[in-house]
Amino acid sequence: MSGRHEATPPRHRIEIENGRSFEVGPEEDTLLRGALRAGVPFAYECSVGGCGTCRFELLDGEMASLWDEAPGLSERDRRRGKRLACQSRPLGDCRIRIRLDGGEAPAAQPRRMSATLASRRPISAGMVELSFAMPQPPAFRPGQYALLFPAGVPGARAYSMSNLDGDGLWRFIVRKTPSGRGSSALCDHLPVGARVDIDGPYGHAWLRPAPRDVVCVAGGSGLGPMLSVARGVLAGDGSRRLHFFLGLRTEAELDAAAEADSLDQDRATTTVVLSNPRERSAWHGPRGFVHAEVERSLSAPLDRFDFYFAGPPPMIEAMQELLMVRHRVPFDQIHFDRFV
Numbered sequence: 001m002s003g004r005h006e007a008t009p010p011r012h013r014i015e016i017e018n019g020r021s022f023e024v025g026p027e028e029d030t031l032l033r034g035a036l037r038a039g040v041p042f043a044y045e046c047s048v049g050g051c052g053t054c055r056f057e058l059l060d061g062e063m064a065s066l067w068d069e070a071p072g073l074s075e076r077d078r079r080r081g082k083r084l085a086c087q088s089r090p091l092g093d094c095r096i097r098i099r100l101d102g103g104e105a106p107a108a109q110p111r112r113m114s115a116t117l118a119s120r121r122p123i124s125a126g127m128v129e130l131s132f133a134m135p136q137p138p139a140f141r142p143g144q145y146a147l148l149f150p151a152g153v154p155g156a157r158a159y160s161m162s163n164l165d166g167d168g169l170w171r172f173i174v175r176k177t178p179s180g181r182g183s184s185a186l187c188d189h190l191p192v193g194a195r196v197d198i199d200g201p202y203g204h205a206w207l208r209p210a211p212r213d214v215v216c217v218a219g220g221s222g223l224g225p226m227l228s229v230a231r232g233v234l235a236g237d238g239s240r241r242l243h244f245f246l247g248l249r250t251e252a253e254l255d256a257a258a259e260a261d262s263l264d265q266d267r268a269t270t271t272v273v274l275s276n277p278r279e280r281s282a283w284h285g286p287r288g289f290v291h292a293e294v295e296r297s298l299s300a301p302l303d304r305f306d307f308y309f310a311g312p313p314p315m316i317e318a319m320q321e322l323l324m325v326r327h328r329v330p331f332d333q334i335h336f337d338r339f340v
């Protein structure tokens with residue numbers, strides 16, 4: 001033994017203009033995650049630089065930018081000195097300007113853990129379920145997501161848990177995106193037994209207790225979080241019925257429908273919609289966009305239901321228009337994740 005002891009690197013003090021201050025550890029990867037772990041309710045959605053919800057201004061101090069071209073900032077934002085809390089890393093004490101009124105304290109304290117890939121299961125052409133064994137994970141709510149850090153891929157990737165909390169496994173349904181670096185590293189190259197850093201849980205679209213029946217609408221890989229919400233509803237006291245809608249593109253993806261069909265059919269109705277079936281298809285189910293099928297199938301008024309939906313941005317926008325503008329469903333009955 002040398003008798004020397006390593007000095008602990010100092011924590012960084014973050015002071016919010018006209019507000020509170022908090023500390024982030026030197027090991028913390030971003031201002032956003034440091035704030036949430038300190039219980040400070042920064043507003044955020046995607047956590048991966050795509051939505052712009054976590055914008056702030058640096059008034060004093062030094063921060064590293066992790067992704068200069070992040071699409072969550074417009075050119076105008078950049079000219080006005082805005083930054084993204086999910087793409088900024090404090091390098092010392094800092095003073096910042098940020099609005100806290102749109103934020104919400106985390107449902108559970110997020111943690112970064114080294115997880116082990118326990119199994120891989122094909123769901124359909126292009127989609128796999130990955131199950132990770134998590135060492136002492138914090139509890140997550142149905143509908144939340146986590147950040148995965150596959151080795152050699154820049155940045156984090158957000159994926160939603162598809163199971164229910166409780167058995168130490170976090171399961172994800174991942175769709176392989178053409179030329180996507182993170183999804184192909186996870187779907188094609190990660191062997192069972194490999195370790196991946198996972199940080200979570202995050203997200204606001206988690207299942208809330210309420211007396212109303214629940215409508216879940218999944219577009220493609222939005223299937224994962226909607227299965228988790230659906231399983232949460234069905235694990236409840238039996239008083240809520242479930243309407244589950246799954247929008248897929250073509251017949252090639254239909255194997256994914258088996259996941260929805262496995263839900264308890266005594267309390268759930270399941271509808272699968274194809275947006276792009278072959279011209280001479282044997283498919284006899286509904287065709288078109290999934291949001292249109294939701295409106296066709298459910299009788300008004302739609303404010304009888306709580307709505308949960310997840311999937312690509314155009315589907316999210318169509319659902320928002322349907323529920324908020326055309327059917328005036330109250331905002332607190334609408335919960336969604338946009339896969340930016």
Ligand SMILES: Cc1cc2nc3c(=O)[nH]c(=O)nc-3n(C[C@H](O)[C@H](O)[C@H](O)COP(=O)(O)OP(=O)(O)OC[C@H]3O[C@@H](n4cnc5c(N)ncnc54)[C@H](O)[C@@H]3O)c2cc1C
Binds near residue numbers: 222337
């Ligand atoms: C809240 C949320 C939940 C999601 N849940 C699911 C799910 O359950 N299943 C599913 O299949 N997909 C999900 N997605 C989409 C998923 O996170 C990825 O966007 C998708 O898999 C494409 O990633 P890729 O690596 O294949 O593509 P790429 O094009 O390589 O990467 C796109 C993603 O990586 C980020 N990124 C790219 N380059 C950088 C960089 N240099 N530095 C930092 N970040 C970078 C982008 O913000 C974007 O999120 C979710 C997205 C969000 C926001």
Ligand code: FES
Binds near residue numbers: 049054084
């Ligand atoms: S939460 Fe930071 S850009 Fe979406």
